[in-house]
Amino acid sequence: MDWTSASEIARAVANGERSALAVTEAALERIKSLNPKLNAFTDVVASRARAKAQAVDRARGQGQRLEPMAGVPFAVKNLFDINGLPTLAGSKINRSHAPAARDATLIARLETAGAVLVGALNMGEYAYDFTGENVHDGASRNPHDLSRMTGGSSGGSGGAVAGGLVPLALGSDTNGSIRVPSSFCGIFGLKPTYGRLSRAHTFPFVASFDHLGPLARTTKDLALAYDAMQGYDADDPVCADRPTEITLPALDRGIEGLRIAVAGGYFRKGASPEAREATERIAKVLDVKREIEIPEAERARSAAYVITAAEGATLHLDRLRSRARDFDPAVRDRLIAGAMVPATLVNQAQKFRRWYRERVFELFKDVDVILAPATPCTAPRIGQQAFVLDGVEMALRPNIGIYTQPISFIGLPVVAVPVPLTPLPIAIQIIAAPWREDVALRVAQALEQAGVASAPRPNI
Amino acid sequence: MTRRPRKAKTVRKVPRKNRSKGRKVAKPTKPKREALDDFIVAGARALDLKIDEAWMSAVRGHLQVTLRLSALVAAFALPDDAEPAPVFKA
Numbered sequence: 217m218d219w220t221s222a223s224e225i226a227r228a229v230a231n232g233e234r235s236a237l238a239v240t241e242a243a244l245e246r247i248k249s250l251n252p253k254l255n256a257f258t259d260v261v262a263s264r265a266r267a268k269a270q271a272v273d274r275a276r277g278q279g280q281r282l283e284p285m286a287g288v289p290f291a292v293k294n295l296f297d298i299n300g301l302p303t304l305a306g307s308k309i310n311r312s313h314a315p316a317a318r319d320a321t322l323i324a325r326l327e328t329a330g331a332v333l334v335g336a337l338n339m340g341e342y343a344y345d346f347t348g349e350n351v352h353d354g355a356s357r358n359p360h361d362l363s364r365m366t367g368g369s370s371g372g373s374g375g376a377v378a379g380g381l382v383p384l385a386l387g388s389d390t391n392g393s394i395r396v397p398s399s400f401c402g403i404f405g406l407k408p409t410y411g412r413l414s415r416a417h418t419f420p421f422v423a424s425f426d427h428l429g430p431l432a433r434t435t436k437d438l439a440l441a442y443d444a445m446q447g448y449d450a451d452d453p454v455c456a457d458r459p460t461e462i463t464l465p466a467l468d469r470g471i472e473g474l475r476i477a478v479a480g481g482y483f484r485k486g487a488s489p490e491a492r493e494a495t496e497r498i499a500k501v502l503d504v505k506r507e508i509e510i511p512e513a514e515r516a517r518s519a520a521y522v523i524t525a526a527e528g529a530t531l532h533l534d535r536l537r538s539r540a541r542d543f544d545p546a547v548r549d550r551l552i553a554g555a556m557v558p559a560t561l562v563n564q565a566q567k568f569r570r571w572y573r574e575r576v577f578e579l580f581k582d583v584d585v586i587l588a589p590a591t592p593c594t595a596p597r598i599g600q601q602a603f604v605l606d607g608v609e610m611a612l613r614p615n616i617g618i619y620t621q622p623i624s625f626i627g628l629p630v631v632a633v634p635v636p637l638t639p640l641p642i643a644i645q646i647i648a649a650p651w652r653e654d655v656a657l658r659v660a661q662a663l664e665q666a667g668v669a670s671a672p673r674p675n676i
Numbered sequence: 677m678t679r680r681p682r683k684a685k686t687v688r689k690v691p692r693k694n695r696s697k698g699r700k701v702a703k704p705t706k707p708k709r710e711a712l713d714d715f716i717v718a719g720a721r722a723l724d725l726k727i728d729e730a731w732m733s734a735v736r737g738h739l740q741v742t743l744r745l746s747a748l749v750a751a752f753a754l755p756d757d758a759e760p761a762p763v764f765k766a
Contacts, residue, residue, distance in 0.1 A: 424762060515752055518745035525742045537724055549731055553738035556719040561746035566760035568749050573761065614741065 218242060219673055222288040222383040222437040226330070229272065229287030236272035236287030240265050240332050243289035246381050247335065250676060254357050256366075256375035258294050259301055259336040265289070268332045285444055286330030290384040293370050294336040295343060295419040296320040305419035306339040306369065308352045308542045309535055320417040321452070322386055322428055322445045329444035334382060337372030341544040343388060343421040344528055344551070345369040346396050346616035347598075351544040355598045358401055359674035360640055364595040367400035367616070369393040373431050374401035379676060384432050384441055388418065390425045391520060392590070392620025395645060398431055398632035400595035402641025403671045404660065405431045406438045409650045410627025411456040413442075414449035422527040423454070424566075425520065425624050433671040435660040438631065439463045442653065463654045471662045474655065477506040479588040479647075482513040483619055486605035491589035494635035494642045498587055501668045502659070508583060511575045512568075516622040519565035519572070521614070526562040529554030546613065573626040580649035585659050587644055589619050590632045594640035623647055631656040633663050636672035644669075712736055 220228075228234040244262050251257045272286050292298070295305040297316035304310050318324075323333055338356040340347060348371025349355040356371035358364040359379035366374040370387025374397025377385050387394045389407040398405030406429045413428050420426055430441040446460040478499050487495070499505075510516075529536070529551045536555065540548055579586070592605055596612055603612045623630055628650060632643040646663075648656040663669035716735055720727045727735060 512752070515748055518748045522742060522746045522749060525738075533723065533725075537726075540726065540728075545731070545734070549734035550738045552720075552725060552727060552731070552735045553742055555723055555725065556716055556735075556739055557742055557746065561743075561750060563760055564754075565746070565749050566762060567754050567758045568752055569761035570759055571752075571754060611741075 218246060218380055219433070220383065221434045222285065222432060223434070223440050225288050225383060226285050226440070229276070230282045232276065234287070236269035236332065237266065239287045240269040240289055240334065243334050243382055250379055250381055253362060253676060254359060254375045254379045254381070255354050256337055256356050256372040256379065256381060257291065257335045258304060258338050258353055258372065259298070261298065261333060261335055265332050265334045268327065272330055272332070283328070283330030285326060285440060288331040288384060289334045289382045290326060290331050290386065291335045291337050291373070291376055291382050292320070292323060292333070292386040293339045293373050293388055295339060295388060296323055296336070296386060297417040298323065298333070298336055301336065303419050304336070305343065306341040306350050306353070309539050310419070316417070318417060321414040321449050325445045325447070326441065331384070337370070337376055337385060339372055340369035341547045342528070342532065343369040343390055343393060344547045345613070346392065347371070347613060348374065348397065349598060357598070358595050359676055360402060360672070361595065363597055364640070365400055365598055367397035367591070367595065370397050370431065373397060374403060377401070377403045377431050377433060378671065379674060384430060384437055386428060387431055388421070389427045389429060389624060390421045391524060391624055392617035394429050394431060395590045395620045395630060395632040395643065396616055398634065399590035399641070399643035402634040402636060402643070403431055403433055404435055404438050404634060405429065405632040406442055406653065406657070407624060407630045408442065408653050409629045411454050412629070412651070412653070413445050414452040414455045416449050416451035416455070420531060422524050424523055424527060427624065427627070435631070435657055435664050436464070436467060439467050439657050458651070461651070461654060463657050466654055467657060467661045469658055471502060471659055474584045474659065475582065476502055476504045476585040476587065476659070477508040477583045478504055479510050479586050480507040481509040482622070483510070483588040486592050486618065487589055488593040490594050490637055490642050491592055494637060494644055495587060495589055497635055497668050498633070498644045498663060501663060501666045504587065508579060508586065510579065510586070510622065512572055513622040515568065516572045516625050517618055519568045520621040520625040522557060522561060522565045523569070525550065525554030526557045569625060576626055576628070577649070584648065584652070584655055586647040588647060590643040590645050591616060592618060594637070594642050619645070629653040629656050631660040633660045633669040634671055635668065636670055641672055712739060
């Protein structure tokens, strides 16, 4: 297993210590040897990766200045379009789709920055998932305990990064699908502000909440990739026309002057001892004593649940009519139920969403950062159907995201930072005001430098 | 003119022994699960969805959760002029 970070690889390739081709070959070899255990990859694009790596090496040989991510291997959740492959989105149905005719915008931007795409990653079907399980491709497995979930729906992204197969992966986050795998697998994940990164040429789930972002083993790698992927894209109607706001140069500025509080109330209710322990460790290092309540967070989570059910069902209605038996039954039955939700209730949820957004934005007049657990518990066992929250047994699958949903509901930027508890890690959400990814990343970097947040190395 | 909807065919008949002269009979109440099943069947017909009988229990369970959470949202009073979150801009 190679634990070298993306930024360290880019530095080594740029100064000639390693060739991009050698780095790529090593990544392909790791995928070959470890993927049978982790089931993180569904496709490997070895020829393409070698060609890209050779182009990077040629550019260096010609004395050209290399891009900031030169030679960094990365992989993407299989809902990203990859030129020449059908975009699976974790489904059986999409396997019959024509191969994508181009790459997703974010893949193109990372490759423009010198990074090398090595493959596509396992995910929960159509992203309606928090577990990382998939009936068609098999469950992605947690590198810290192969019998446990990676979390989903970007499960392969979590497993590939935490298992050392690649230093960087891209995922999507509609209700928590970057932050949940970051928590269960013990890695860093960035869900940027809604509209910040282009979603063009990826398979959607819930247009109101869909975000894309990076997962990595260091905060610096998140910032490196995030900076490379920013920028307006007319192909995504939601993508904000804002200037690029580079975060890497200010990453080490520390937390001085930042007003930080821990989310209380709803975000304490139901938290396992591990989630509480991790929150306390983070708060202690940051010397945070203030606690604030995010108003109506439980209702916000409920509204996110309702909108997700209805919008997800709308997206898949034709497929539910024509190919219902080709869905994962667990996904199909939720989607059918979503198709039955009256429009009046969905509209009410969208109205509440605006009210909630205004109230939460008011909080950011008094604080810069809010801390909350990413998941209520550490990684459950694969196949587990129920868990106990706040003394009540409930279905596992829809409830893993209780702490992530009220945040993505209004598109706030979040960095999930892993706290390496034993035997399993768990992550804390560093939540910032809209468009202040820089602040969330600074806090994550400070926590990493203080040693309280880190991606633990598994023993596979 | 608005027609009154016909009674659903699935309404259970009052047992003969309860139909004695002049005696008030309690209206039969269907279990909630059945009421939701009727809703699902009608919704599926309207949406041209075919639901296998074996899927009903799971669909009902998911719909019950979604409606419960919807009720929590709907119970929150908002002013009439509250705008929904996605607003189209020309």
